[in-house]
Amino acid sequence: MTEQHLPVDFSFVLASSVHDMKNSVGMLMQTLEQISASLSPQDPQQRDQLAVLGYEAARINGELIQLLALYRMENKRMLVQIDEHYLDEIINEQLARNDILFRSRSIDVEVDCPEDVCWYLDAELLGSVVNNLLVNAARYCKSRIKIAAAIVNDELHLVIADDGRGYPDFMLKEPMATSNSVSFSQGNTNLGLLFAGEIARLHRRGEQVGRIELANQGVLPGGEIRVILP
Incomplete structure (x- = not known):
């Protein structure tokens, strides 16, 4: 047999x-x-x-x-639960999770999010994105992080900036081209950017699709990532 x-x-x-x-x-x-x-x-x-x-x-x-x-x-198993949520609640929850980290590293975190900013989104998924981006910013910043949320041109803009060295030029041109920017020797796989981009794309309204944008020298002198949801 x-x-x-x-x-x-x-x-x-x-x-x-x-x-x-x-x-x-x-x-x-x-x-x-x-x-x-x-x-x-x-x-x-x-x-x-x-x-x-x-x-x-x-x-x-x-x-x-x-x-x-x-x-x-x-594998098409991701459940997206869209509902109306206040952004300050999502942001404050993630700040509380990382409070010990910020205090131990003497990082000043500034929040610019009016209490009335709300949007239709998956709060759990976006919260995971915010948490990851905050931890990543704490790793690369010198002493300051700023997180902001606002409605711009009928889109939600969630911005996390730091006063670190900023993003290299090739990442600014193609933020989702993570395979070109993987550095295992430096412990940098840019998985967080890939994750943020994919979560943003899960948020759709008609033909509009969520996205991320990277920039340097924004509200702080370092790098800045903008998560935009339609």
Whole structure:
């Protein structure tokens, strides 16, 4: 009798593994927050070390979430739930998630989002984009980040800027050409830009499709990413 092997769907196995890893990293992040909260004010060095661990765990968790989302998009399993949401609530939720990171790195975060700015969008997906872009900005900025949201020409513009070195020229010309800007030696795969662009494109109105734009020397002297939803 010939032994038969079922074909292995490697992408499904990988996605399942990523999901398990994401859950484990989430538990690690909660534990780090509990340890940090229990430290006395006399332990600034330990707090800084935990902040570094928390930042790296948040970055890994964000990239795992993005990988799962991209897998679901590829396999037509991504559910988009569009409803009316206030942008200040989405922004403030992500700022709270990264409060320890900003304070440990002495980063000043400025928010420019009137309370009445609301839009039809998927709050969970956009929140993931905002979280990732904030963590990325914290990595490259010197000391300042600005996040703003406004309605411009009947489109929602969500902008995150920093005072770092800015984007290289080739990325400004083709922000979605991530394969040309991958640098494994520097730990830069630009997965966040790919994720932000794909999430933006999931938001449509008639023939209009969401998009992202990159710029330098905007409201701050570094780089600026603009997520635009119709």
